[in-house]
Amino acid sequence: MAQQNNPVLPRGVTQATFEKALEAFRALLGEENVLAQPSQLTPYSKVMMSVENDAHAPSAALTVSSVEQVQGVVRICNEHKIPIWPISTGRNFGYGSAAPVQRGQVILDLKKMNRILKVDPDMCYALVEPGVTYQQLYDYIEENNLPLMLSFPAPSAIASPLGNIMDRGVGYTPYGEHFMMQCGMEVVLANGDIYRTGMGGVKGSNTWQIFKWGFGPTLDGMFTQANYGIVTKIGFWLMPKPPVFKPFEVIFENEEDIVDIVEMLRPLRISGTIPNSVVIANVLWEAGSANVRRQTYTTESGHTPDEILKKIQRDTGMGAWNLYAALYGTQEQVDADWKIVSEAFKRLGKGRIVTQEEAGDKQPFKYRAQLMSGVPNLQEFGLYNWRGGGGSMWFAPVSEARGSECEKQARLAKRILHKHGLDYVAEFIVGPRDMHHVVDVLFDRTNPEETARADACFNELLDEFEKEGYAVYRVNTRFQERVARSYGTVKRDVEHAIKRALDPNNILAPGRSGIDLHTYNKV
Amino acid sequence: MRWSRRAVLKSLAISSAGLAMARPRGTVASASGDGRRLLALVNDDPVGAAFLRGAMAAGAVPLQARIISSDVQALLALERELRQADGLRVIGLLDDATGTLVVDLARGAGARISWLAQHATSTEGSRHLVFDIDRTEDRTRWLVDHLYAKGAGYQTVVQRRGESPKQWSSGPRGAAPPGVWPGAVGHLLGSLATSTRAIRDAGSDNVVTHDKFVSFLIEV
Numbered sequence: 213m214a215q216q217n218n219p220v221l222p223r224g225v226t227q228a229t230f231e232k233a234l235e236a237f238r239a240l241l242g243e244e245n246v247l248a249q250p251s252q253l254t255p256y257s258k259v260m261m262s263v264e265n266d267a268h269a270p271s272a273a274l275t276v277s278s279v280e281q282v283q284g285v286v287r288i289c290n291e292h293k294i295p296i297w298p299i300s301t302g303r304n305f306g307y308g309s310a311a312p313v314q315r316g317q318v319i320l321d322l323k324k325m326n327r328i329l330k331v332d333p334d335m336c337y338a339l340v341e342p343g344v345t346y347q348q349l350y351d352y353i354e355e356n357n358l359p360l361m362l363s364f365p366a367p368s369a370i371a372s373p374l375g376n377i378m379d380r381g382v383g384y385t386p387y388g389e390h391f392m393m394q395c396g397m398e399v400v401l402a403n404g405d406i407y408r409t410g411m412g413g414v415k416g417s418n419t420w421q422i423f424k425w426g427f428g429p430t431l432d433g434m435f436t437q438a439n440y441g442i443v444t445k446i447g448f449w450l451m452p453k454p455p456v457f458k459p460f461e462v463i464f465e466n467e468e469d470i471v472d473i474v475e476m477l478r479p480l481r482i483s484g485t486i487p488n489s490v491v492i493a494n495v496l497w498e499a500g501s502a503n504v505r506r507q508t509y510t511t512e513s514g515h516t517p518d519e520i521l522k523k524i525q526r527d528t529g530m531g532a533w534n535l536y537a538a539l540y541g542t543q544e545q546v547d548a549d550w551k552i553v554s555e556a557f558k559r560l561g562k563g564r565i566v567t568q569e570e571a572g573d574k575q576p577f578k579y580r581a582q583l584m585s586g587v588p589n590l591q592e593f594g595l596y597n598w599r600g601g602g603g604s605m606w607f608a609p610v611s612e613a614r615g616s617e618c619e620k621q622a623r624l625a626k627r628i629l630h631k632h633g634l635d636y637v638a639e640f641i642v643g644p645r646d647m648h649h650v651v652d653v654l655f656d657r658t659n660p661e662e663t664a665r666a667d668a669c670f671n672e673l674l675d676e677f678e679k680e681g682y683a684v685y686r687v688n689t690r691f692q693e694r695v696a697r698s699y700g701t702v703k704r705d706v707e708h709a710i711k712r713a714l715d716p717n718n719i720l721a722p723g724r725s726g727i728d729l730h731t732y733n734k735v
Numbered sequence: 736m737r738w739s740r741r742a743v744l745k746s747l748a749i750s751s752a753g754l755a756m757a758r759p760r761g762t763v764a765s766a767s768g769d770g771r772r773l774l775a776l777v778n779d780d781p782v783g784a785a786f787l788r789g790a791m792a793a794g795a796v797p798l799q800a801r802i803i804s805s806d807v808q809a810l811l812a813l814e815r816e817l818r819q820a821d822g823l824r825v826i827g828l829l830d831d832a833t834g835t836l837v838v839d840l841a842r843g844a845g846a847r848i849s850w851l852a853q854h855a856t857s858t859e860g861s862r863h864l865v866f867d868i869d870r871t872e873d874r875t876r877w878l879v880d881h882l883y884a885k886g887a888g889y890q891t892v893v894q895r896r897g898e899s900p901k902q903w904s905s906g907p908r909g910a911a912p913p914g915v916w917p918g919a920v921g922h923l924l925g926s927l928a929t930s931t932r933a934i935r936d937a938g939s940d941n942v943v944t945h946d947k948f949v950s951f952l953i954e955v
Contacts, residue, residue, distance in 0.1 A: 219897025250868045250896060251849045251954070255842030257866070257896075258851065260835075264894050265866055275845075303839060310842065323843060347811065369807045370840065507945035511858070590807045593832040600831045600947025602853045602864075656947065658855040658862035660892065 218248065220271045222295050222316040223730070230271065233292040233318075237274055240284045247273040256302070256310045256319050260604040261690045262655070262667035268311035268689060270297065273319035279444050283404045285320060286442070289719040290402070296320045297721050298442045300342035300375035303367055306606035306652055307379065308688040313723040325444065330421075333358045337395060337421040339447045342374045347588045349373065360450040362586040363387040369588035374446045378436050379686060382641055382648060384583040386451060386540060388489030389643060393449045396420040397432055399441035402715035407441065421447035437686070438707075439721035440714045451586075454540040458550060459581040461566040462557055463531035467494075469562060470533055470622060471615035474640075474647070476560050477535070478613045482644045485549055488584055490537040490642040493576075494622075495521050497639045497652070498530045500598035501576040501591060506635075507600075513662075514633040535563070536577075538584040598637065601656025603666055605690075607673050609682040611640070611647040621649050621682065628676055629653070632669035633662070648685065674698070689723075696726025708732050772820070773928055775800045775921075776813075776827030776837060782917045782948065785940040786828040789921025795826070795929050805833045810840060817844035817955050825953040826924040828854075828917060834949025841953045850874075850927055850952035854916060856944055860888025860907050861916040867895040874923050879903045881919045886911035912941035920950050927952055 221230050237246045247253060248271075256273050257265045274296075276282055289296050297317040302310025312319060326343030331352060338349060346362055347369040353360050363383035365376055373390075376383075380391045387393045396410045410426040411419045424430065435441050464473060473492060480486045493501070496516070509520045525531065539546045539553070557563050571577035579591035596604060607625070611617050618640060626636035634655060641648040651673075655666035674694060677683065683698040696704060707727050711718070715729075722728040775790055777783025779802045787800050803809055810833075817823065817840065825846075829837060831853075841848060852865040861882065865875050875893055882889045888907035894900045907913065918940040925931070 249847070251847035253896075254848040254851055254866060254868050255838065255846065258838055264900065266894055266896055266898075269896050301843065305835075309839075347807075369811065370836070370843070505946065511945050588807060590805050590810065590836060593805045593836060596832040596835055597830050597946070601855055602831055602835065602947075602949065656855060656862075658853050658864045658890075658892075658947065659857075 218271060220266075220269045220316050222271050222318065223314060225292070225294060225316070229292050230294070233288055233294045234272060236288045236292070237272075237285065240288065241274060241276060241281060245275045247275070256321075259309055259311050260305060260602060260657075261308070261688050262603065262605065262663050262670065263690055265311070267315055268313070269315050270312050270319045271316045273321055275321045275324050277324045279398075279400060279406065282320070282322075282400045282442055282444060283406075286400060286402060286404050286719070289318075290717050293717055293719065294318055295719055295722050298322060300372040300378075301345060301370065302375075303371045304375070304379060304688075305367060306604040306688065307686055311689070313689040313692060313721065317721070320442065322442075322444070328352050329445065331356075331358060331360070331450070332421070333360060335422060336360060336450045336452055337447055338373070338450055339396070339421055339445060340373055341445060342372060342443065344374070345370055345372055350586070350588050359453045361385065361453045362588075363390065363393070363451065364583070364586070364588065366583065366592035367590065368583065369590055373448060374443060377446055377448060378443055380436050381686075382489055384489050384491060384536075384580070384641075385586060386487035387449065388641075390448070391433070391436060394432060394446060395422065395424050395449055396447035397435065397443050398445035399435055399443050401441045402717065402720050421449075434710070437725050439724040439727055440710060442720065454542075456543050456546045457538060457540055457585050458546050459536065459538040459568050459577075459584050461571065461577055461580070462535040462563040463529070463566060464533040464535070464563050465525070465531055467532045467622070468619065470640075471619050472560055472562065473533060473535060474613060474615040474618050474642075476556055477642060478644075480553060480556060481613065481642055485552055486537045487540060488538050490535060491580065491639050492642065493534045493536070493639040494636065495525055495530050495532050495534075496598065496635055496637040497595065498534045498576055499524050499528065500595035500637060501579065502528070502530075503575070503594040503597065504528065505600075506598050515630040516635050531564075536580040536584065538581070595637065595652055595654065599635065599654045599656060601658050601662070603653075603655035603657045603663060605653045605666065605670055605688050606686075607651040607653055607670060608684045608686050609649050609677050610685050611649045611682070613642060613645050613647050618647060618649070620680070621677075624676060624680070625649070625651050625673065628672050629669060632665045632672070634666060634669055692724065693726040704732065771822035771824055773798050774823060774825045776803050776825060776829060778802065778804070778828075778830055778833065780944075781942045782828065782944050782946070785914075785917040785942045786921035788940060789918035789923075790826060790925030790928075792918075793922045793925030793929070794931050795925030798925075803829065803833060803837075805836055810836055813837065814840040814844050817841060817846050817953070820955045823955050824928045826921075826928050826951070828920055828924075828948050828950045831947050831949055834951065837953075838949065838951055841951075844955065846953045846955045848951060848953055850924060850950065852920070852950045853947065854920065854950060855947040856913055856916070858913075860890070860905075860911070860913050863889065863891040863916070865891065865893045867893050871927065872901075874927060878916075878919055878923050882916060885915045887913055887915050889916070914942040914944060915940060917942050917944075917948075924950060924952050
């Protein structure tokens with residue numbers, strides 16, 4: 213059905229051209245896969261950022277079922293200069309939902325490409341399409357009784373492995389650095405060519421998901437957080453399911469304990485004694501995840517005072533910082549590692565260890581243990597009820613895994629958030645040498661004044677952290693152009709040179725990570 | 736199966752003090768206009784009960800009510816239901832976490848969303864952020880008029896694709912009850928779901944809450 217006077221059009225595209233493109237899409241994909249009615253687009257338009265939904269409204273959405281259809285879409289987009297915004301499942305939430313980076317882009321929804329192409333229990337890898345969810349993969353592994361374990365982010369059940377890897381997301385198991393575990397991808401380029409990375413270009417190769425590097429330049433990383441191609445298949449390694457899994461929590465009473473926690477933890481992470489991506493969650497992250505609501509303690513606007521945070525600690529037994537980690541292996545291995553780890557905490561002289569036996573089914577221990585053992589759940593969405601109102605933007609600066617640095621970042625973030633009347637809801641995800649300091653900037657979108665404060669707050673967080681030499685590793689679509697500037701002009705020049713070479717018509721997600729041939733001017 | 740007041744009461748009584756106390760008033764089951772099943776999703780709390788009463792008062796029957804939370808299995812079952820349904824409308828008023836997930840799963844299932852809004856109660860009344868989708872401005876105006884008639888304070892912002900937002904607001908008058916909006920939203924969505932043109936009185940349930948909610952009408 214033809215759309216008349218669509219109120220949202222792609223940048224620089226006339227109504228007439230847009231109609232022609234829609235007709236071409238319908239001819240290629242069928243009427244039911246070209247979505248242009250408002251009620252069809254609303255599910256793609258809901259954002260959690262500090263702007264109106266309309267600022268990121270798509271002009272249409274397409275659903276495709278095959279690589280050939282993706283190639284056909286790219287051909288039509290080149291012909292009519294239509295920018296497209298590919299999504300796998302579009303469930304990045306605080307890092308941006310399904311809505312495009314720029315108003316008017318056509319969403320290319322890959323959810324119907326949802327085949328698990330291969331799971332190899334001997335070589336321990338999977339090859340999947342974009343629409344496969346972690347829950348789908350988990351069910352497959354369970355149904356086939358495969359001795360494998362998944363690693364995923366908190367929206368585990370409904371998120372896509374491909375989407376998370378392409379955004380360089382993290383999980384909570386020893387395989388928690390997800391892009392590090394990626395091996396081989398298939399990419400539809402802007403000219404319609406199909407490029408397979410690593411060993412994937414070798415006819416008859418059976419090592420595409422075995423050996424990452426192949427021959428010559430290795431380009432996988434170039435396609436992550438980028439707009440140089442549409443990834444239609446991805447391979448990644450899976451951890452063998454260990455015979456013994458021992459999750460534990462260590463509860464720390466005071467905010468300043470973060471220094472000692474990290475100093476004690478770093479050698480255990482670098483040596484691999486604690487093998488998984490450890491989480492250190494602050495009291496509000498912990499409380500929100502356990503469905504504690506702010507209104508139970510106060511209905512005053514502004515940030516939640518420290519006295520209330522202490523009261524929450526007293527009421528719930530939560531710490532100012534709550535560390536979650538796990539040990540994996542045979543009983544002998546776990547016993548030996550547990551002795552090292554528990555003695556290290558004892559030597560620290562602070563922190564209360566809680567084991568699974570002690571915690572039972574209590575939240576948030578239960579969902580943390582599930583995340584660390586590859587069992588999907590949605591418990592962490594409770595964060596969205598802490599303050600409520602639908603606003604969530606994850607501010608995620610990278611930090612050295614050094615106590616003084618973590619404390620400095622925590623203090624800086626808290627000061628800025630409080631200045632804007634918002635709460636410091638944060639966790640550190642601990643790699644061997646780095647920490648992802650993830651702050652959930654939660655705000656009430658029904659309140660325009662609070663929404664404006666959240667926007668100003670996020671900008672100030674970016675500015676003030678940059679002054680200290682910090683930058684985020686990932687950000688929602690509202691702030692991608694801003695963050696790209698933090699990384700310097702040479703990097704941006706290179707990125708745009710690649711864009712010009714691979715996508716001269718600028719049809720693939722222009723604006724993604726600040727890469728846009730229309731707007732970027734070399735300084 | 737003919738859903739009736741008895742069935743709704745049965746669903747309302749699911750192990751909940753809040754909902755067990757709910758008593759829909761003066762509603763009579765009648766045949767649904769187009770034969771599509773109508774499902775209402777609510778939390779296990781008095782807000783959910785008020786929403787259901789409002790929906791039923793609008794003639795949104797037969798109505799199947801379901802209490803839902805962000806439990807993963809319940810939500811994945813709902814997604815499967817949406818994916819497999821042939822003629823289903825889902826209205827709801829849910830906490831932010833669950834509402835966010837339901838709306839997202841609706842997209843995954845290929846459903847349409849004909850109404851989407853966020854709601855909050857403040858000391859001055861209530862706040863509503865409405866995403867106007869299918870020119871439902873008359874329904875939003877009804878909500879505003881209803882709150883005004885009850886003396887309740889409100890701040891309502893309507894965002895529509897391609898247009899500047901519209902805003903209506905009014906302070907509370909007298910000893911106005913701030914919590915009449917859940918019933919009114921239920922009434923509004925009940926009438927939208929059943930294409931009831933004539934909107935009746937949504938009642939005056941006053942639910943004390945400081946939580947925040949998402950309301951929606953999903954269609955497959």
